[in-house]
């Protein structure tokens with residue numbers, strides 16, 4: 218988090234309140250320490266730079282509303298910031314700094330099920346060749362032959378998250394649920410009911426959770442020609458986009474996630490990560506609900522590489538559609 222510029226900038230509204238002089242004096246004191254170490258043994262004299270509550274409010278809201286404005290038209294929306302969604306975001310933002318990428322995550326804490334390994338144990342197992350993704354993001358591991366072990370799942374997730382959040386072309390909207398999909402008639406289909414996905418419909422998650430006991434609380438929207446959905450397997454919020462595809466009659470029914478088989482599950486998820494209907498790429502465990510694929514339980518290689526493949530698919534679809542638009 219960068220220091221609020223307002224510490225060194227006098228807010229116009231405050232000039233008549235005598236704060237300007239005060240700020241200058243205290244800021245001067247504080248900048249004398251250039252490192253944290255230089256603060257040592259100075260705690261008696263220590264004070265924070267002054268602040269007014271409205272400066273904090275404005276520092277947050279100005280940025281958030283600016284982001285809402287900027288990302289109302291996104292290039293790609295990623296729904297769900299679990300291990301698959303974050304891997305997709307990292308890969309996409311690395312490959313294509315020119316694209317505006319919004320991540321919408323229902324939870325307050327991004328990371329989905331990747332803060333712990335299986336049965337709430339700490340270590341995270343990844344089968345090879347998923348260690349290549351760990352090299353890419355700089356996460357150390359122990360090599361056990363055919364698989365590797367990261368000493369704590371939180372090390373993987375926090376490292377990946379910190380990298381994703383630093384990209385200038387990525388914005389994470391957490392505590393925000395995708396409540397619906399924006400659709401348009403699919404131009405190339407002979408089926409008059411066929412649609413392409415053209416963005417997402419959002420609401421604060423806490424609002425989404427109260428549609429049953431409050432009067433109508435309408436949502437907000439993000440337009441995007443391409444959505445990557447990685448909302449995990451079925452659950453209160455999970456498998457969101459693909460369940461909506463069924464209720465919109467865009468796919469007939471879900472295959473339903475099958476029992477645990479690590480041997481087949483991981484290959485299946487990575488290989489089948491794809492554009493399921495025009496404009497909607499599905500990856501991670503959400504895909505197991507579409508295809509009736511097995512679950513893999515506490516091995517995370519497929520989530521990382523499904524994210525990598527979802528990003529690759531997205532770039533392919535994006536470039537192909539742009540080329541078509543230029544031709545048209």
Ligand code: AHZ
Nearest residue numbers: 297299300301323329330395448449454501502512513514
């Ligand atoms: O909060 C959800 C989580 O962080 C978020 N999400 C779900 N529905 C949403 C919605 N709007 C916005 N409508 C939503 N966000 O999506 C994230 C999904 O993360 P996850 O970790 O559950 O999914 P994943 O596919 O990235 O990883 C799955 C991890 C599992 S489960 C499993 C098994 O049971 O076999 N094995 C693995 C590896």
